Amino acid sequence: MSGSRRCVVRGLPPEGKVDTPSVDRDDRDVSAKHPRRRFLKTAAAAAVGWNFQVVPRHVIGGPDHTPPSETFGAALIGVGGRGPGTFRALSERHGLEVRKLAECDVKWVGEADDKTRYTDYRRILEREDIDIVAIATPPHWHAVMSIDAMEAGKDVLCEKPMTRTIAEGRAVVEAEQRTGRVFQICTYGRFGQQGGRQMEQRKIMLAGMARDREIRFVRRGGFKVFQWSGPVDVEPREPPTNLDWDMYCGPSPLKPFIPSRFGGMHRGYWDYDGGGLGDMGQHYLDPITWVFGKDGTSPIEVEASAPPAHPEVAGPWGWVKLRYEDGFEIVLESDEWGEPTGLSTRGIGRDDLTDEEKQALDEMPDPEPLVDFGEAVRTRQRAGGHAEAAHRTVCLLHLANLAIRTGRKIRFDPELELALDDDQANRLVRQPMRAPWHV
Amino acid sequence: MSQASDFTDRVPDLVDGRSFHSLAPDEAADLLGDLWQAGEAGVEALVDALDAQEGSGDWKARFLLHALANQAGDAVAVGADQRAALTRQLTAMALEDHRPPGVRTFLLHRLQWLAGDDEAPALAPLVADPAPDVRDAAAAVLTAVGEAAIEPLRGQLEGAGPASRLAIEHALLQID
Numbered sequence: 273m274s275g276s277r278r279c280v281v282r283g284l285p286p287e288g289k290v291d292t293p294s295v296d297r298d299d300r301d302v303s304a305k306h307p308r309r310r311f312l313k314t315a316a317a318a319a320v321g322w323n324f325q326v327v328p329r330h331v332i333g334g335p336d337h338t339p340p341s342e343t344f345g346a347a348l349i350g351v352g353g354r355g356p357g358t359f360r361a362l363s364e365r366h367g368l369e370v371r372k373l374a375e376c377d378v379k380w381v382g383e384a385d386d387k388t389r390y391t392d393y394r395r396i397l398e399r400e401d402i403d404i405v406a407i408a409t410p411p412h413w414h415a416v417m418s419i420d421a422m423e424a425g426k427d428v429l430c431e432k433p434m435t436r437t438i439a440e441g442r443a444v445v446e447a448e449q450r451t452g453r454v455f456q457i458c459t460y461g462r463f464g465q466q467g468g469r470q471m472e473q474r475k476i477m478l479a480g481m482a483r484d485r486e487i488r489f490v491r492r493g494g495f496k497v498f499q500w501s502g503p504v505d506v507e508p509r510e511p512p513t514n515l516d517w518d519m520y521c522g523p524s525p526l527k528p529f530i531p532s533r534f535g536g537m538h539r540g541y542w543d544y545d546g547g548g549l550g551d552m553g554q555h556y557l558d559p560i561t562w563v564f565g566k567d568g569t570s571p572i573e574v575e576a577s578a579p580p581a582h583p584e585v586a587g588p589w590g591w592v593k594l595r596y597e598d599g600f601e602i603v604l605e606s607d608e609w610g611e612p613t614g615l616s617t618r619g620i621g622r623d624d625l626t627d628e629e630k631q632a633l634d635e636m637p638d639p640e641p642l643v644d645f646g647e648a649v650r651t652r653q654r655a656g657g658h659a660e661a662a663h664r665t666v667c668l669l670h671l672a673n674l675a676i677r678t679g680r681k682i683r684f685d686p687e688l689e690l691a692l693d694d695d696q697a698n699r700l701v702r703q704p705m706r707a708p709w710h711v
Numbered sequence: 712m713s714q715a716s717d718f719t720d721r722v723p724d725l726v727d728g729r730s731f732h733s734l735a736p737d738e739a740a741d742l743l744g745d746l747w748q749a750g751e752a753g754v755e756a757l758v759d760a761l762d763a764q765e766g767s768g769d770w771k772a773r774f775l776l777h778a779l780a781n782q783a784g785d786a787v788a789v790g791a792d793q794r795a796a797l798t799r800q801l802t803a804m805a806l807e808d809h810r811p812p813g814v815r816t817f818l819l820h821r822l823q824w825l826a827g828d829d830e831a832p833a834l835a836p837l838v839a840d841p842a843p844d845v846r847d848a849a850a851a852v853l854t855a856v857g858e859a860a861i862e863p864l865r866g867q868l869e870g871a872g873p874a875s876r877l878a879i880e881h882a883l884l885q886i887d
Binding site for chain 2: 498501503504505506507508525526527528530579580581582583584585587588677678679680693694695696697699703704705706707708710
């Protein structure tokens with residue numbers, strides 16, 4: 273894993289591999305593709321004094337191994353705030369029989385026994401009896417942990433927002449494809465949108481019938497802009513003795529400790545999250561990307577109305593407009609700063625179509641029902657909120673924050689996932705991680 | 712001669728002593744325009760006003776330096792010459808070892824947005840800086856610069872201690 277990563281099923285057919293259409297079954301050895309990573313693996317391992325190889329229980333058990341009684345060993349990484357609820361979702365929402373075998377939190381220095389309580393999540397991923405991890409840390413850790421967990425043979429239920437940057441999200445998608453594990457974000461809005469008008473809307477959008485017809489979705493309010501704006505100019509202090517502050521900062525810059533950077537208000541700091549957009553955006557927009565057929569693409573243009581941004585904390589913004597190549601537009605209004613756009617949602621339905629289009633619509637089969645995480649784990653299908661879909665949704669928040677932070681309109685290539693003619697914006701799309709962490 | 716207060720006095724105070732509300736866009740445009748007009752003297756005044764550590768009351772100077780660096784990335788708003796001049800100045804100041812590590816780290820974090828191929832050779836030695844924050848920030852800048860930083864980084868491997876080697880190799884890994 274990060275700092276010493278090896279693909280778990282090197283040279284062996286991965287058991288429990290999810291059937292995904294874009295998996296390259298031969299492309300499993302990450303370090304062979306990336307010579308520098310192999311070097312780093314050795315150098316970093318020597319530097320930090322550890323090296324290990326993880327083999328999933330499915331491989332040890334052989335091709336016919338299934339967990340007894342379909343009970344899964346599970347672990348929670350990040351036990352504050354959302355953590356307990358995230359873990360409960362495994363059983364209460366997803367119907368999985370799970371045994372909580374371990375928990376991890378960076379505030380357990382001096383209290384960890386490295387049997388059931390850990391401060392280093394990598395020790396949990398080494399365990400053969402863990403099948404599923406629930407990740408409820410702040411977002412700056414989500415990509416690294418999700419990738420490491422999937423490469424260690426675990427399925428992942430991860431809190432939203434999926435990632436802190438666009439490049440991280442693409443790395444998670446690639447890891448899901450490479451490893452064949454099940455990945456799902458803890459947001460489920462799309463699952464309630466599979467009937468009636470929403471399904472019709474989705475099919476119309478996917479068929480391209482809404483092109484240039486000024487279809488728009490507007491979300492007004494509920495973005496907690498000032499609630500999740502971190503306090504500024506706070507005098508640093510020593511971190512609590514039970515907190516591993518270096519590990520908390522992890523891939524983000526190691527900044528002097530102030531209480532608001534830890535525990536809830538972390539949402540207000542760019543180092544860890546994306547303000548209120550990061551907190552709520554994935555919930556609001558996950559059903560929208562599904563209904564409007566945008567799971568496989570991103571906007572090509574985004575602009576925002578916002579004052580100059582602060583270097584450290586998420587601050588005020590008024591609205592953001594995100595426009596896709598087919599003309600579909602998402603408008604977010606904070607209701608907390610500036611003037612509203614005056615725009616409203618405008619969908620498209622059967623009544624808006626020509627006779628020819630109606631016939632084509634009638635002939636389109638409904639998409640397969642979205643697979644719940646629990647079912648995906650049991651049957652090894654791709655979860656309904658899989659990595660690509662979750663990534664395309666969270667990209668909306670990242671693009672919005674890109675426009676807010678740079679203060680200018682961003683043109684974006686949805687295939688390359690890069691801003692066009694804006695090197696500075698791309699330095700936010702893809703941000704360096706602090707050693708030894710990487711994706 | 713510019714004083715930091717010529718500019719920081721025009722930034723509204725924090726609401727309730729902690730909450731950042733920025734300033735109105737038209738006021739910001741005027742303020743940043745005046746900062747660009749002041750040139751090196753304005754930037755130097757702001758950098759000189761930075762405390763060794765964030766949280767000591769210098770947030771307005773930090774905010775303005777960031778706003779300047781951010782606007783420098785807008786090819787419509789700021790000319791290439793102005794951007795280059797700002798980048799050179801911030802680079803030179805980040806290399807001044809009489810400045811506290813906290814200040815140099817802050818400048819390097821701005822350069823993560825701005826530094827280009829030309830700055831990589833000058834900044835590469837900072838991956839061996841005694842201050843870990845400076846090392847990490849320098850590595851981040853060079854990672855952001857990308858391919859042009861590869862040779863300068865490799866050039867720092869010889870004689871590098873373990874911490875520097877880790878920073879260098881990690882930067883190279885991420886550039887790959």
